[in-house]
Amino acid sequence: MVTMYYDKDADLSFLQGKTVAVVGYGSQGHAQAQNLRESGVKVIIGLRPGKSWKQAEEDGFEVVNVDEAAQRADVIQILLPDERQAQVYQDSIAPYLRAGQVLLFSHGFNIHFGQIVPPADVDVAMVAPKSPGHLVRRVYTEGGGVPGLVAVHQDATGNAKNIALAYAKGIGCTRAGVIETSFREETETDLFGEQAVLCGGVSELVKAGFETLVNAGYEPEIAYFECLHELKLIVDLMYEGGLSRMRYSISDTAEYGDYMSGPRVVTDATKAEMAKILKEIQQGQFAKNWIIENQANRPVFNAIRQSERNHPIEEVGARLREMMSWIKK
Numbered sequence: 001m002v003t004m005y006y007d008k009d010a011d012l013s014f015l016q017g018k019t020v021a022v023v024g025y026g027s028q029g030h031a032q033a034q035n036l037r038e039s040g041v042k043v044i045i046g047l048r049p050g051k052s053w054k055q056a057e058e059d060g061f062e063v064v065n066v067d068e069a070a071q072r073a074d075v076i077q078i079l080l081p082d083e084r085q086a087q088v089y090q091d092s093i094a095p096y097l098r099a100g101q102v103l104l105f106s107h108g109f110n111i112h113f114g115q116i117v118p119p120a121d122v123d124v125a126m127v128a129p130k131s132p133g134h135l136v137r138r139v140y141t142e143g144g145g146v147p148g149l150v151a152v153h154q155d156a157t158g159n160a161k162n163i164a165l166a167y168a169k170g171i172g173c174t175r176a177g178v179i180e181t182s183f184r185e186e187t188e189t190d191l192f193g194e195q196a197v198l199c200g201g202v203s204e205l206v207k208a209g210f211e212t213l214v215n216a217g218y219e220p221e222i223a224y225f226e227c228l229h230e231l232k233l234i235v236d237l238m239y240e241g242g243l244s245r246m247r248y249s250i251s252d253t254a255e256y257g258d259y260m261s262g263p264r265v266v267t268d269a270t271k272a273e274m275a276k277i278l279k280e281i282q283q284g285q286f287a288k289n290w291i292i293e294n295q296a297n298r299p300v301f302n303a304i305r306q307s308e309r310n311h312p313i314e315e316v317g318a319r320l321r322e323m324m325s326w327i328k329k
């Protein structure tokens with residue numbers, strides 16, 4: 001059983017009078033920085049010149065280069081792409097680290113796989129929202145919070161967990177609840193989840209269903225509604241109350257089909273492949289492949305990204321969003 005931490009368990013005073021540098025202003029960076037600011041925390045943004053720098057300034061933040069951010073901050077939250085963190089850390093953060101500073105991450109990849117090895121006299125912790133960045137911000141503005149994970153890798157100050165919980169409160173996660181984990185557990189489960197279930201698994205399932213219907217002669221728009229659009233509504237119910245809430249709301253016909261056909265789609269072979277994917281993550285195979293892919297300038301990643309963008313489901317979806325304007329642009 002895990003311990004859940006809420007607002008009452010976190011004390012923002014651990015961040016009062018401190019400067020937090022959010023390094024990176026993308027999906028997580030913009031959300032966490034804006035939420036922290038609204039929680040009364042002093043935030044500066046560490047970036048390179050470019051579109052994020054411009055956006056962060058437009059959003060009212062003081063933006064400095066990463067070197068300056070590392071020198072000025074008491075807490076440095078590294079929200080760069082995982083594949084770029086090690087180089088930026090080496091070049092622009094490590095040279096300025098001083099005893100008692102706090103390094104934070106929102107994913108454990110670089111610490112767990114040894115790409116970043118901080119000095120022993122700094123705190124190293126994680127505050128990982130279990131949510132895409134844009135919802136970290138949206139839910140916070142609605143008065144809520146997304147759940148998160150905290151972990152401590154190094155506790156040089158004796159306050160690493162308190163600071164992590166204060167940070168989690170600052171970005172709204174303790175409004176929902178925060179679980180303490182380890183860098184290993186967060187890294188391995190997050191990589192597995194995004195590969196085998198959330199992103200990779202669901203995308204392949206959606207495309208396979210769409211292609212099955214379209215190849216059988218059904219209208220692409222009907223296939224899109226059935227296999228992608230309605231997925232959000234089904235998952236919303238799961239989010240609110242688990243599988244039973246979803247099954248409570250769908251028809252008994254759908255629930256019977258769920259039981260009869262689901263196991264024919266996700267077979268024992270699928271489950272065996274999931275176990276293999278997890279093993280490759282645990283043994284560092286995925287991490288090695290991803291690091292090498294980036295060193296080679298992403299030939300495989302870019303080719304697949306392009307072909308995925310050309311998949312018919314994208315065009316149908318874009319057309320429907322124009323026709324129905326049923327979701328925010």
Ligand SMILES: NC(=O)C1=CN([C@@H]2O[C@H](COP(=O)(O)OP(=O)(O)OC[C@H]3O[C@@H](n4cnc5c(N)ncnc54)[C@H](OP(=O)(O)O)[C@@H]3O)[C@@H](O)[C@H]2O)C=CC1
Pocket residue numbers: 023024025026027028029046047048049050051052053066078079080081082084088106107128129130131132133134
């Ligand atoms: N996306 C998500 O929802 C989640 C992400 N995470 C974790 O959060 C971290 C950040 O991911 P995410 O927010 O998705 O990243 P994004 O790709 O959305 O944003 C990256 C940011 O880093 C900046 N950047 C890139 N390279 C450099 C550089 N060399 N020097 C300075 N700034 C640079 C980019 O600015 P520029 O405009 O210059 O490119 C951009 O602002 C990762 O560890 C990720 O695993 C965790 C949970 C969920």
Ligand SMILES: CC(=O)[C@](C)(O)C(=O)O
Pocket residue numbers: 129130131132133190194198199
């Ligand atoms: C949203 C999230 O946590 C992911 C899918 O793991 C990620 O974007 O890294």
